[in-house]
Amino acid sequence: MKARYGQWALVTGATSGIGRALARQLASQGLSIVAVARTATALEALAAELAAAHSVEVRVLGVDISTREGIARLVEGVSDLEIGVLVPCAAIESSGYFVDAPAETHGRLLEMDCYGPMALAHHFGGAMAQRGRGAILLVSSLSGWMVQPYMAHYGAAKAYILALGEALHYEMADKGVHVSVLSPGPTDTPMAANTGIDFASMGMAVMQPEAVARAGLAALGRRAHAIPGLRNKVMVWMMTRLVPRWAAGRMFRWMMSRALGIAR
Numbered sequence: 001m002k003a004r005y006g007q008w009a010l011v012t013g014a015t016s017g018i019g020r021a022l023a024r025q026l027a028s029q030g031l032s033i034v035a036v037a038r039t040a041t042a043l044e045a046l047a048a049e050l051a052a053a054h055s056v057e058v059r060v061l062g063v064d065i066s067t068r069e070g071i072a073r074l075v076e077g078v079s080d081l082e083i084g085v086l087v088p089c090a091a092i093e094s095s096g097y098f099v100d101a102p103a104e105t106h107g108r109l110l111e112m113d114c115y116g117p118m119a120l121a122h123h124f125g126g127a128m129a130q131r132g133r134g135a136i137l138l139v140s141s142l143s144g145w146m147v148q149p150y151m152a153h154y155g156a157a158k159a160y161i162l163a164l165g166e167a168l169h170y171e172m173a174d175k176g177v178h179v180s181v182l183s184p185g186p187t188d189t190p191m192a193a194n195t196g197i198d199f200a201s202m203g204m205a206v207m208q209p210e211a212v213a214r215a216g217l218a219a220l221g222r223r224a225h226a227i228p229g230l231r232n233k234v235m236v237w238m239m240t241r242l243v244p245r246w247a248a249g250r251m252f253r254w255m256m257s258r259a260l261g262i263a264r
């Protein structure tokens with residue numbers, strides 16, 4: 001990867017879950033890591049771990065990327081580096097009735113889950129296109145492929161990432177830049193735990209972040225999509241090819257209302 005894309009990989013959400021697994025796997029391939037999250041102690045712990053385990057350079061940036069100032073600080077903080085691999089992994093999720101949350105809350109999710117990855121892909125993708133090499137792994141979700149009642153805004157944000165990344169996969173190939181979209185299903189991380197949903201009881205497989213990260217990195221330079229796990233692949237196939245969209249919407253309304261304990 002280092003030979004193909006360059007020395008530095010930038011990972012947002014690098015201190016936990018899928019982002020941390022991606023940062024670890026990129027470092028294990030000899031790439032130096034820019035690790036982005038808000039919590040300084042977690043960033044320092046990760047930096048120490050990666051430097052000790054893989055003898056790579058690590059730069060940590062403690063910024064809140066749900067704000068445009070945070071995105072600007074991030075870009076400024078690496079202005080002296082050539083970022084060869086970009087993984088804008090951090091995101092926030094929301095659930096419940098769309099109309100019950102304030103519009104400002106939805107606006108923050110839009111900034112974090114859509115504007116941030118878009119702005120970073122635009123900035124670093126532009127530099128990669130000029131150099132004629134680089135890789136971007138955008139992180140969507142199974143939610144981006146499906147009709148998601150009670151997670152409507154999160155699903156819509158992830159559908160945006162899916163559409164953007166899929167189109168960039170083909171468009172950026174002209175510029176020598178590899179773009180893929182990782183669409184995890186339920187994964188054993190704090191984000192999944194915070195939803196309060198028992199995914200296993202819904203018949204869904206809960207994967208470990210390491211396996212999810214491996215599937216994402218394996219897609220770079222090969223495929224537009226990485227859907228980790230056989231059960232997740234079957235789920236996407238069923239919900240996009242087999243079941244009509246109206247039926248999928250009704251099915252998910254039933255499943256998600258039960259999973260989230262929503263009284264209809």
Ligand SMILES: NC(=O)c1ccc[n+]([C@@H]2O[C@H](COP(=O)([O-])OP(=O)(O)OC[C@H]3O[C@@H](n4cnc5c(N)ncnc54)[C@H](OP(=O)(O)O)[C@@H]3O)[C@@H](O)[C@H]2O)c1
Nearest residue numbers: 013015016017018037038039065090091141187189191192
């Ligand atoms: N887990 C799943 O089941 C699942 C399923 C499908 C898709 N995904 C997607 O996979 C990605 C990673 O999810 P995950 O479950 O691995 O997340 P996670 O374990 O909850 O980790 C979130 C990371 O993002 C950072 N972060 C959160 N808010 C931030 C902010 N405002 N500014 C900067 N950093 C911030 C966190 O650190 P700080 O709190 O210190 O900032 C942490 O490093 C997301 O795009 C998610 O939508 C996850």
